[in-house]
Amino acid sequence: MxxxxxxxxxxxxxxxxxxxxxxxxxxxxxxxxxxxxxxxxxxxxxxxxxxxxxxxxxxxxxxxxxxxxxxxxxxxxxxxxxxxxxxxxxxxxxxxxxxxxxxxxxxxxxxxxxxxxxxxxxxxxxxxxxxxxxxxxxxxxxxxxxxxxxxxxxxxxxxxxxxxxxxxxxxxxxxxxxxxxxxxxxxVVPPFRDGGQAQYIEQPVPESGAASTAATRAWALEHLDEPLTLTDLAGHARMSRRTFARRFNDEVGLSPGRWLIQQRVVRARHLLESSDLSVDQIAGRVGFATGTSLRQHLHAAIGVSPQAYRRTFRTSATRPPLAESDGILTSVKTHG
Structure with a gap:
């Protein structure tokens, strides 16, 4: 269009x-x-x-x-x-x-x-x-x-x-x-909510007195280019891996691993739209090990290659990196 x-x-x-x-x-x-x-x-x-x-x-x-x-x-x-x-x-x-x-x-x-x-x-x-x-x-x-x-x-x-x-x-x-x-x-609404996000989250707000994972999510967004692991995230939050994973899922409705992939995909989409960086360069900036990995994750999320996405949505304007929006992205693979 x-x-x-x-x-x-x-x-x-x-x-x-x-x-x-x-x-x-x-x-x-x-x-x-x-x-x-x-x-x-x-x-x-x-x-x-x-x-x-x-x-x-x-x-x-x-x-x-x-x-x-x-x-x-x-x-x-x-x-x-x-x-x-x-x-x-x-x-x-x-x-x-x-x-x-x-x-x-x-x-x-x-x-x-x-x-x-x-x-x-x-x-x-x-x-x-x-x-x-x-x-x-x-x-x-x-x-x-x-x-x-x-x-x-x-x-x-x-x-x-x-x-x-x-x-x-x-x-x-x-x-x-x-x-x-x-x-x-x-x-004034979140720009990214994944269609596959759960409709109903049992505990959307941490229990009274419990530590939140919000600060760690914000920290992770600043370090997407690094090979972040569950141990890294839990360590930043000063929680055990098991406690962090449970609390993260309660608050966000996604596992830490899935959330990281989605955040990386949406950052990659932004760079494809607003920069001239190569696919391999974008992969490095968003934390995917290779351009091949970026291609696989982007195709799984929205059903197209990086080149096809860039041809469709390339813009000359640039803007600051995307912020987290309740830990959720818009990444739906269409059918038909």
């Missing part, structure tokens, strides 16, 4: 919609330097009931779906999830172009599933309703543990903030990290 093109994003609001999730596409795509136009519609052009104590008016009816490059179906309260696809909703979804990208936020995965759009695909939804979705639609390859899934032209995401993550992922996929990070800064 060129800089001159403006992509039309149409958000479909259904009865029982969560106001927060309904506003996510407009907030994220609206901060992307005019690259997207965001419109909102309902299945009949009339106001929709929210799950709060107010009704939401929309400016458009379902006919606008036929003009969309990307359609986002906003989530609704579980009590509003239809057992079967209403004819009016089915007719609205039928207007979507075959080449349009379709995104569900949270429980909207039930709508895509009922329309047959998720059959045979990998998908996700909020962890609290995954069993219900699996029972209703057993042909879906359902992953209840991730924040979002990008499978071909279909993207599904988990609850609330995962809608922010998937919209940022789309900006990054379309226009590269420079713009995605600018959008994240404007919206």
């Amino acid at each position: 060129s800089d001159e093109q403006v992509e039309r994003v149409v958000v479909l609001a259904l009865d029982g919609v969560y106001p927060f999730e309904l506003g996510i596409p407009s907030r994220i795509f609206g901060a992307a330097d005019g690259r997207y136009e965001v419109l909102t519609c309902s299945v009949d052009g009339r106001p929709v009931r929210s799950n709060a104590d107010f009704t939401i008016g929309v400016e458009h009816g379902p006919e606008i779906l036929a003009t969309a490059d990307t359609v986002v179906v906003a989530s609704m309260a579980p009590a509003y999830i239809p057992a079967e696809l209403p004819a009016e909703l089915a007719d609205a979804l039928a207007l979507i172009r075959p080449d349009a990208r379709i995104v569900s936020i949270c429980t909207a995965a039930f709508v895509l599933a009922a329309a047959g759009l998720l059959d045979g695909r990998r998908a996700t939804t909020h962890w609290q309703v995954t069993e219900s979705l699996r029972r209703r639609h057993p042909r879906i390859d359902l992953d209840p543990d991730v924040l979002f899934v990008h499978d071909g032209r279909i993207l599904t995401s988990a609850g609330a903030a995962a809608g922010v993550d998937v919209c940022l992922h789309i900006v990054r996929t379309d226009h590269g990290g420079e713009l995605a990070n600018a959008v994240a800064r404007r919206c």
Whole structure:
């Protein structure tokens, strides 16, 4: 997609919609330097009931779906999830172009599933309703543990903030990290949350009086070019390896090793976008032993080679090294 093109994003609001999730596409795509136009519609052009104590008016009816490059179906309260696809909703979804990208936020995965759009695909939804979705639609390859899934032209995401993550992922996929990070800064949200990150972390905050691993994570980001080991990290935190690994996973939702790889990949992506360094030079700066190792990890994360990534997202601008964003990156391998 060129800089001159403006992509039309149409958000479909259904009865029982969560106001927060309904506003996510407009907030994220609206901060992307005019690259997207965001419109909102309902299945009949009339106001929709929210799950709060107010009704939401929309400016458009379902006919606008036929003009969309990307359609986002906003989530609704579980009590509003239809057992079967209403004819009016089915007719609205039928207007979507075959080449349009379709995104569900949270429980909207039930709508895509009922329309047959998720059959045979990998998908996700909020962890609290995954069993219900699996029972209703057993042909879906359902992953209840991730924040979002990008499978071909279909993207599904988990609850609330995962809608922010998937919209940022789309900006990054379309226009590269420079713009995605600018959008994240404007919206004051973390720019990097891996789609494979766990939805639910048992202990996101350390127990009272327990030492945090945050200082060690910050230290590790300053030493990514070094061959950091679990012993090095635990030593910096002044913990045993076992205690550090457990506490790190409780706080971040990832093992220290996986977190290091993801941080190195995202630093490498930044350098590919903003510098003329060779692949081997970038590998050395981010802590991968060889250029081959960088190629393998980048391909595992996003499914492309360093050269292909650079051709797509090369920019002339430079910016400071990326900071950690809650220890999580946006690195999703797409399918299809």
